[in-house]
Amino acid sequence: MATELPDIPKLHEALQLATLKCSERCVYQGAKWAAELLTSMAPLPATPTGELPPAYLHPLSTNKTEAALEAQEFSQYLLAKSYFDVKEYDRCSHVLEKCLSRKAVFLHLYSKYIAGEKRKDEASEMVLGPLDGAGTQNKEISYIMSVLQPKVDRKDGEKLSEDESFLAWLYGICLLKQKNETAARDALISSVIAYPYNWSAWQDLASTVDSLQDLNNILQRLPNNIMSNLFVLSTNQELYQTTEPIHSQLTDLLVIFPTSSWLKTQRALLYYHARDFEEADQIFDSLLAVDPYRLDYLDHYSNILYVME
Amino acid sequence: MATELPDIPKLHEALQLATLKCSERCVYQGAKWAAELLTSMAPLPATPTGELPPAYLHPLSTNKTEAALEAQEFSQYLLAKSYFDVKEYDRCSHVLEKCLSRKAVFLHLYSKYIAGEKRKDEASEMVLGPLDGAGTQNKEISYIMSVLQPKVDRKDGEKLSEDESFLAWLYGICLLKQKNETAARDALISSVIAYPYNWSAWQDLASTVDSLQDLNNILQRLPNNIMSNLFVLSTNQELYQTTEPIHSQLTDLLVIFPTSSWLKTQRALLYYHARDFEEADQIFDSLLAVDPYRLDYLDHYSNILYVME
Numbered sequence: 264m265a266t267e268l269p270d271i272p273k274l275h276e277a278l279q280l281a282t283l284k285c286s287e288r289c290v291y292q293g294a295k296w297a298a299e300l301l302t303s304m305a306p307l308p309a310t311p312t313g314e315l316p317p318a319y320l321h322p323l324s325t326n327k328t329e330a331a332l333e334a335q336e337f338s339q340y341l342l343a344k345s346y347f348d349v350k351e352y353d354r355c356s357h358v359l360e361k362c363l364s365r366k367a368v369f370l371h372l373y374s375k376y377i378a379g380e381k382r383k384d385e386a387s388e389m390v391l392g393p394l395d396g397a398g399t400q401n402k403e404i405s406y407i408m409s410v411l412q413p414k415v416d417r418k419d420g421e422k423l424s425e426d427e428s429f430l431a432w433l434y435g436i437c438l439l440k441q442k443n444e445t446a447a448r449d450a451l452i453s454s455v456i457a458y459p460y461n462w463s464a465w466q467d468l469a470s471t472v473d474s475l476q477d478l479n480n481i482l483q484r485l486p487n488n489i490m491s492n493l494f495v496l497s498t499n500q501e502l503y504q505t506t507e508p509i510h511s512q513l514t515d516l517l518v519i520f521p522t523s524s525w526l527k528t529q530r531a532l533l534y535y536h537a538r539d540f541e542e543a544d545q546i547f548d549s550l551l552a553v554d555p556y557r558l559d560y561l562d563h564y565s566n567i568l569y570v571m572e
Numbered sequence: 573m574a575t576e577l578p579d580i581p582k583l584h585e586a587l588q589l590a591t592l593k594c595s596e597r598c599v600y601q602g603a604k605w606a607a608e609l610l611t612s613m614a615p616l617p618a619t620p621t622g623e624l625p626p627a628y629l630h631p632l633s634t635n636k637t638e639a640a641l642e643a644q645e646f647s648q649y650l651l652a653k654s655y656f657d658v659k660e661y662d663r664c665s666h667v668l669e670k671c672l673s674r675k676a677v678f679l680h681l682y683s684k685y686i687a688g689e690k691r692k693d694e695a696s697e698m699v700l701g702p703l704d705g706a707g708t709q710n711k712e713i714s715y716i717m718s719v720l721q722p723k724v725d726r727k728d729g730e731k732l733s734e735d736e737s738f739l740a741w742l743y744g745i746c747l748l749k750q751k752n753e754t755a756a757r758d759a760l761i762s763s764v765i766a767y768p769y770n771w772s773a774w775q776d777l778a779s780t781v782d783s784l785q786d787l788n789n790i791l792q793r794l795p796n797n798i799m800s801n802l803f804v805l806s807t808n809q810e811l812y813q814t815t816e817p818i819h820s821q822l823t824d825l826l827v828i829f830p831t832s833s834w835l836k837t838q839r840a841l842l843y844y845h846a847r848d849f850e851e852a853d854q855i856f857d858s859l860l861a862v863d864p865y866r867l868d869y870l871d872h873y874s875n876i877l878y879v880m881e
Binding site: 279282283286291292294295297298299301302306337338339341342344345346348349351353354357554555556557558 | 588591592595600601603604606607608610611615646647648650651653654655657658660662663666863864865866867
């Protein structure tokens with residue numbers, strides 16, 4: 264898959280919007296990834312004083328009915344989000360029970376999912392031993408799936424809307440929890456096709472890839488855009504594909520995102536897999552110099568230092 | 573202090589903005605309080621389809637220079653906020669080191685403060701015994717104060733701007749940590765005068781009130797608005813002033829916020845202080861029926877149930 268060269272100001276705006284969209288839905292890891300990619304681009308020329316970046320509006324749905332619902336439910340949504348941010352997940356979910364916009368439905372179910380995960384973790388902590396808790400389940404999953412299934416499971420193959428992409432992602436997560444990998448992959452593919460800028464969905468899709476053949480099967484169903492390029496790169500890296508074409512794709516992507524720590528880490532990991540520890544060490548070293556508080560992939564770096572000693 | 577009867581649509585908008593402003597600055601308890609008050613008002617008549625609530629814009633500063641800085645620093649700010657939301661507080665602070673808008677300066681220092689509090693808690697957990705950790709300090713305070721002092725400590729008595737109000741609040745918090753209550757009170761008063769909708773600032777101000785005389789001294793320096801009314805009410809309640817005028821002020825406020833759990837809790841606590849446990853119990857009971865996941869003030873409710881047994 265050749266690297267798609269995007270319109271830079273448009274990509275900039277899309278990543279600002281992605282950060283906001285993820286953040287508004289409390290998908291904080293997705294927001295972080297988008298913001299890191301955004302700030303790794305060369306800055307755009309300054310806008311004339313007083314002109315707002317286009318993303319400065321709350322990213323209201325482009326669908327008119329959805330936008331009207333979102334405006335109508337704005338106060339309830341604000342309350343729910345504020346509960347999520349102080350970790351009152353059940354309360355967040357409860358507030359949105361009767362809301363209709365897809366953004367609100369997502370947060371209603373996502374916070375229920377997080378609440379269920381928390382309870383699951385607490386229940387499995389009660390018993391000792393590394394495997395004792397394995398049977399504990401997130402008890403909210405079946406309710407969440409019963410709401411989502413009619414909304415995102417399109418038998419007719421009709422494309423989902425951008426607003427539905429987050430619902431499909433959550434549906435995919437639930438299917439993964441149920442070990443239904445084939446259906447999960449379908450849901451996750453429909454999610455990233457409908458909205459490619461939620462990196463969390465790509466990561467969950469990557470978790471279903473165990474071989475190059477898996478990857479190739481998925482690729483046939485994906486559009487060629489900057490996000491699918493990044494997905495292909497990181498999945499190849501995870502499959503230990505340390506070939507020249509991968510390195511060269513990485514070089515192309517670094518032209519668009521010259522200071523991206525994430526991309527540089529992919530390079531370091533490629534060297535690491537090829538047992539070129541010196542090169543890998545140098546990259547990790549320089550990343551830490553620029554961003555001393557960075558924790559991502561620190562375990563890999565620590566492995567490299569250990570091996571080199 | 574008589575209850576100020578505000579313009580309802582304006583108050584509605586101010587509380588939506590307050591939720592956003594607090595949320596944008598990661599002041600999540602403040603956001604929660606504002607959102608709860610917002611949703612306790614009678615809903616406004618529906619706006620014509622497609623028309624956005626005025627608060628739907630990100631609340632950009634009304635000061636032109638600040639607004640231009642905020643727009644310029646938007647991507648850095650998005651990155652920093654995303655770090656805060658995944659609890660990488662030092663990284664959040666680091667990203668904003670060179671930013672100039674007051675919003676960014678606030679988040680730079682606030683995340684440093686939170687990082688310092690976390691380290692303080694971790695350090696005091698190392699030692700056993702309830703008092704052993706008392707000597708542990710937040711080591712970021714002196715840096716934070718050195719940045720804030722020239723920005724908010726106005727010898728000339730000049731009023732702070734809305735953007736500076738959050739800085740003054742943080743300055744007040746640091747002064748409280750240093751047990752400098754008089755200076756803290758000055759900073760907090762200047763904060764709530766500059767921007768009255770950050771409830772966290774009012775709460776910290778309330779923590780400096782030990783007597784009715786304290787309260788009266790502060791009142792002379794405060795404007796009469798809906799937020800100062802709420803402050804007076806809750807501070808009187810905390811001072812066990814279970815008099816008729818307080819009850820009647822509460823009744824006035826419930827006209828504006830008819831379903832406010834917070835206000836109803838104030839009533840319950842007034843009854844509780846007057847040892848009218850039945851009335852208090854009834855209120856807590858009905859609150860829990862409406863909002864079954866509510867945890868606020870549950871300790872008081874539990875006390876009441878214990879006493880009544």
